[in-house]
Amino acid sequence: MFLEIITPDEKIFEGEVDHATFPGSKGSFQVLNDHAAMVSSLGKGDLKMVITHNKKTEETHMAIDGGVVEVLNNKVLVLAEHVEK
Structure with a gap:
């Protein structure tokens, strides 16, 4: 699946990944290929x-300070407040 990570300042990552695990605001979750469409808030983690x-x-691994993630048709878009590589 295609993953794109963007902050207000720059594009952090863009490319194909096997799977990704995110720090959701209510707990961590994993997104795999062919995941159902979803939008979720992200916490710090x-x-x-x-x-x-x-x-x-x-x-x-990257440290993220919150934001949102959208999953749709094997494309994952992360709009993050701040990311540390």
Whole structure:
């Protein structure tokens, strides 16, 4: 699925991921390929994404300070207040 992470200042990430885990305002949740459409608020916490490239799996973590996430047709858009890589 395609993930895009944007803050008011810059585009942080754009690309294909296997799955991602978000710090929801009511608890963390994971989004996989073919996930149902949804919109959710994000709290402060760890955003984790898993990417497989050339048969090598890489896990990336970012600290996020809140925002919203939209999932629609295998595209995930994160509008974050602040992200630390």
